[in-house]
Structure formats: structure tokens, C-alpha cells
Amino acid sequence: MTTDNVSASIAVSTVIFTLTPSADGVLELCIPLVRRIREPYAGMWALPGGPLSPSEDLAASASRTLRETTGLEPRYLEQLYAFGDPERSPGERVVSIVYWALVGGDEAGQALTSENVAWFAADDVPPLAFDHNAIVEYALWRLRTKLEYSRIAHGFLGPTFTLAQLREVYEVILQKPIDPGNFRRTLEASRAIVPTGERVKGTRHRPPQLYRYNEESA
Amino acid sequence: MTTDNVSASIAVSTVIFTLTPSADGVLELCIPLVRRIREPYAGMWALPGGPLSPSEDLAASASRTLRETTGLEPRYLEQLYAFGDPERSPGERVVSIVYWALVGGDEAGQALTSENVAWFAADDVPPLAFDHNAIVEYALWRLRTKLEYSRIAHGFLGPTFTLAQLREVYEVILQKPIDPGNFRRTLEASRAIVPTGERVKGTRHRPPQLYRYNEESA
DNA sequence: GCAAAAGTGTTGACTTTACACCCATGC
DNA sequence: GCATGGGTGTAAAGTCAACACTTTTGC
Numbered sequence: 001m002t003t004d005n006v007s008a009s010i011a012v013s014t015v016i017f018t019l020t021p022s023a024d025g026v027l028e029l030c031i032p033l034v035r036r037i038r039e040p041y042a043g044m045w046a047l048p049g050g051p052l053s054p055s056e057d058l059a060a061s062a063s064r065t066l067r068e069t070t071g072l073e074p075r076y077l078e079q080l081y082a083f084g085d086p087e088r089s090p091g092e093r094v095v096s097i098v099y100w101a102l103v104g105g106d107e108a109g110q111a112l113t114s115e116n117v118a119w120f121a122a123d124d125v126p127p128l129a130f131d132h133n134a135i136v137e138y139a140l141w142r143l144r145t146k147l148e149y150s151r152i153a154h155g156f157l158g159p160t161f162t163l164a165q166l167r168e169v170y171e172v173i174l175q176k177p178i179d180p181g182n183f184r185r186t187l188e189a190s191r192a193i194v195p196t197g198e199r200v201k202g203t204r205h206r207p208p209q210l211y212r213y214n215e216e217s218a
Numbered sequence: 219m220t221t222d223n224v225s226a227s228i229a230v231s232t233v234i235f236t237l238t239p240s241a242d243g244v245l246e247l248c249i250p251l252v253r254r255i256r257e258p259y260a261g262m263w264a265l266p267g268g269p270l271s272p273s274e275d276l277a278a279s280a281s282r283t284l285r286e287t288t289g290l291e292p293r294y295l296e297q298l299y300a301f302g303d304p305e306r307s308p309g310e311r312v313v314s315i316v317y318w319a320l321v322g323g324d325e326a327g328q329a330l331t332s333e334n335v336a337w338f339a340a341d342d343v344p345p346l347a348f349d350h351n352a353i354v355e356y357a358l359w360r361l362r363t364k365l366e367y368s369r370i371a372h373g374f375l376g377p378t379f380t381l382a383q384l385r386e387v388y389e390v391i392l393q394k395p396i397d398p399g400n401f402r403r404t405l406e407a408s409r410a411i412v413p414t415g416e417r418v419k420g421t422r423h424r425p426p427q428l429y430r431y432n433e434e435s436a
Numbered sequence: 437g438c439a440a441a442a443g444t445g446t447t448g449a450c451t452t453t454a455c456a457c458c459c460a461t462g463c
Numbered sequence: 464g465c466a467t468g469g470g471t472g473t474a475a476a477g478t479c480a481a482c483a484c485t486t487t488t489g490c
Contacts, residue, residue: 007227007228007269007270007271007272008228008272009225010225010226010228010302051225052225052226052302052313053225054225054226054304054311055304055311056304057302057303057304058302058303079300081297082276082297082300082315084228084270084275084276084315085276086272086273086274086275093272093273095228095270095276095315097302097313162442163442163443164441164442179480179481179482180441180443181442181443181444181445181481181482182479182481184442184443184444185444186479202489203440203441203488203489204439204440204441204489204490205439205440205441205442205487205488205489206440206442206443206486206488206489207441207442207488208441208442208443209442209443380469381469381470382468382469397453397454398468398469398470399455399470399471399472400452400453402469402470402471403471419461420462421462421467421468421469422461422463422467422468423461423462423466423467423468423469424459424460424461424468424469424470425460425461425469426468426469426470427469427470
């Protein structure tokens with residue numbers, strides 16, 4: 001379809017968060033970036049994304065670029081914001097509809113790194129193309145804010161997890177220690193998690209219970 | 219500028235909230251709608267808005283349609299969501315970037331009603347064009363949610379107001395009574411309001427203090 | 437037994453809610 | 464004086480944060 005007098009073209013980009021153990025074993029919040037292969041900003045890192053396909057839903061487009069970039073399925077996906085400043089892109093005007101997503105860190109989808117895809121610590125990204133640095137900052141703010149009042153942390157983990165693992169997710173993202181006892185009680189009271197009855201074996205200490213997320217919870 | 223292979227065209231719409239006294243003197247939450255004069259959905263009511271102008275910022279576009287529809291300036295304006303389902307509009311695909319806004323009810327901008335612009339109670343709108351009924355519902359949810367943790371209620375009022383007026387705004391939108399004493403203390407503690415020193419005269423009872431919003435507050 | 441992490445109990449500080457009561461004005 | 468809403472006081476209930484303590488495992 002050809003249309004005249006279009007006001008702008010539409011792109012969909014996604015800020016993809018995961019947690020991966022760094023060299024010293026500590027979890028680190030990371031996002032994948034892709035290297036641009038054409039102008040403008042050729043050679044610079046940018047958020048994964050691309051033009052909106054004619055018959056594709058916005059969220060489906062975000063989901064697809066996520067899959068193409070990481071080989072993974074999103075555990076959580078939400079629209080972040082539409083960025084449309086006329087000056088944000090040199091040349092043709094582009095309105096970017098940006099999503100943010102969580103993927104599990106255990107799935108080793110990051111083996112998919114290539115010459116043009118790499119993972120960076122979320123609060124230490126290089127200078128990016130367009131206004132993408134500001135977008136990453138905003139997504140990071142939204143992730144931290146939402147984690148405080150919502151129940152999305154399990155999106156970083158597998159189907160079952162211990163409370164210590166879930167607590168570490170909170171601690172890494174919110175960058176502050178959390179009292180284990182209070183954390184347990186708060187979560188149990190919220191009924192966001194259900195004990196599976198299974199326990200982790202082979203720890204050097206008392207074996208912790210495995211939990212799963214309660215899909216039926218409000 | 220002409221571009222081939224565009225994925226969709228972009229429109230900006232706005233859900234504009236105001237409070238107006240109804241026939242029996244009770245405040246009512248209202249939004250303006252415009253009658254469509256062309257297909258699709260010709261003759262039906264729809265949210266005010268239009269195509270994005272080539273060099274216009276998204277928020278500026280929302281602000282402009284608000285002004286054209288109501289003759290007023292927004293007291294509060296925020297992006298709501300980008301709606302982009304491929305099936306949401308018959309014919310050409312349209313991605314709508316929707317804003318929501320508050321305007322003061324005292325300014326009588328509603329005198330600007332014409333054949334093609336009318337105000338409706340926010341929770342009693344007629345069947346609308348496109349997916350606009352769902353959009354209004356979402357905006358209403360967002361307004362109520364945001365009012366609970368943010369300080370935007372003064373956007374419905376003039377530069378100065380009594381605590382009773384501000385409390386009525388909360389009561390009408392949240393649809394529940396609020397304790398006057400606790401309301402006063404909560405607001406004073408938050409330092410969101412500043413007493414002007416002036417009082418309203420001519421009431422049948424003790425004259426209330428006038429306050430204004432504290433722009434310096436966090 | 438000892439170390440380490442799981443899991444429980446308890447207390448004080450703080451916040452929220454309900455409601456009693458006094459104050460200032462018009463009539 | 465009396466009615467009305469403005470404005471203040473206060474105590475009970477609930478929530479939250481700190482931290483001591485008990486339990487269960489591997490070595």
C-alpha cells in the first residue's frame with residue numbers, strides 16, 4: 001500500500017531485561033543491544049527493533065524482535081511509551097513505540113551474541129543511537145518502580161524458584177538489601193506464590209522450599 | 219514528503235476530563251466528544267484528535283486538538299497509550315497515540331459546544347467509533363489510579379481553592395466519601411498545598427481558607 | 437559440633453482510620 | 464441561639480522494619 005502525505009513512519013523497539021551471573025557470581029541486570037548497519041548512526045549500538053509490519057500488532061512486533069535478537073520468548077511484555085519528538089531522528093521522521101520485556105536468565109539465550117548483538121550492564125550502556133540512552137533510563141526507572149508494587153520479578157526466573165532466588169532478584173534490581181524474614185511474610189500474605197512441596201537438595205545448609213508463581217492471584 | 223510502503227498512519231487523540239456541576243448541583247466527571255463527519259463511522263461520536271502533523275510533537279498535537287475542541291489549555295497532559303491493533307480501523311491501518319488531559323471546570327469552555335462537539339458523563343458515554351469506548355474506560359481507570367498516589371486533582375480547579383473543593387474532586391472521581399479531617403492533615407503533611415492567607419467570604423458558615431498548589435513540592 | 441542459610445516470633449515505630457469535639461460565620 | 468461546614472484532637476487498628484531466635488542440612 002502506498003500513501004501520500006504521511007506524517008511519519010512507525011518503528012517498534014524493545015528494552016529487554018535479563019539477569020545474568022557476572023564473572024564474580026553476582027547477578028547483574030543486562031540488556032541486549034544491536035549494532036546499526038546503516039545510516040543514520042551506522043556502527044553505533046541501538047535498541048533492537050524495526051519498522052512496524054503492515055498487519056502486525058504492536059506487541060507482536062516487539063515480541064518478534066525480541067525473539068530474533070535473543071532467541072527467547074518474553075516472560076513479561078509491556079508497552080513503555082511512544083517517543084515522537086520530530087527531531088529525534090535525522091532525516092525521515094520516526095515515531096517509536098517502545099516496549100519493555102523480561103526474559104529468564106537461566107536459558108542461556110545470550111549464547112546468541114554475535115558480531116552485531118551484545119549484552120550490556122543496564123546501568124552502564126555505551127552512547128546509543130537516537131534518543132535510546134534516555135529510553136533505556138526510562139525503562140530502568142519503570143522496571144524499578146513497577147517491581148515495588150507489582151509482582152513481575154518471577155519473570156526473571158524459571159517456573160520454580162526459591163525465596164532466596166526471588167529475593168536476590170529484588171535486591172539486584174532495587175540495589176538494596178531486603179530482610180529475608182519480612183520478604184517471606186510479605187509474599188506469603190500476598191498469595192503471589194505457591195509452595196510446590198519440593199525442596200532443593202544438595203545445599204550446604206537446610207534445603208529451601210521451591211515455589212511457583214500463583215497465576216490465579218489478583 | 220511522500221513515502222512508499224508505510225506500515226500505518228499515525229493519529230493523536232485525547233481524552234479530556236473536566237468536572238461540571240450537573241442539574242442538581244453535584245459535580246460530574248465529563249469528557250467532550252466530536253461527531254465524525256466522514257467515513258468510517260460517519261455520524262458517530264469519537265474522541266477529539268486527528269492525524270499527526272509532520273513537524274508537530276505528539277504532546278503538542280494533543281494540546282492543539284484540546285484547544286480546538288474546548289477552547290481551553292490543558293492543566294495536566296500525559297500520554298496514555300499507543301493503540302495499534304491492525305483491525306481497530308476499517309480500511310487504512312491507523313496507530314493512535316492517545317493522551318489524557320485535565321481542564322478546569324470553572325472556565326465555562328463548555329460553552330463551545332456545537333452541533334459536532336458535546337460533553338458526556340465519563341461513565342455513561344454512547345457507543346463510539348473505533349475502539350474509543352475501550353480507550354475511555356482505560357483513561358478513566360488511569361485517572362482514578364493516578365489520583366490515589368499523585369497530586370493532579372488541582373488540575374480540575376482554578377489557581378486557588380478551598381480544601382472542601384479539592385476534597386469534592388477526590389470524592390466525585392473516586393466515588394467514595396473522604397474524611398475531611400484526615401484529608402486536611404494528609405495534604406498538609408505532603409506539602410502539596412500552600413495557604414494563601416485569604417478566605418472565602420459570604421458563606422453560611424465559618425469562612426474557609428483558600429489554598430494554592432505548591433509547585434515546588436516533590 | 438559448627439557454619440550457613442531456612443524459616444519463625446516479637447517488639448517498637450510509624451501510618452491510617454474513625455470519630456468526637458470545638459470554632460466561626462449567616463441567619 | 465442554631466444550623467452548617469471549617470478545622471483540631473486523639474485513640475484504636477493496622478502496617479512496616481529491625482532483629483533475635485529456632486530449625487535443618489552438609490561437612
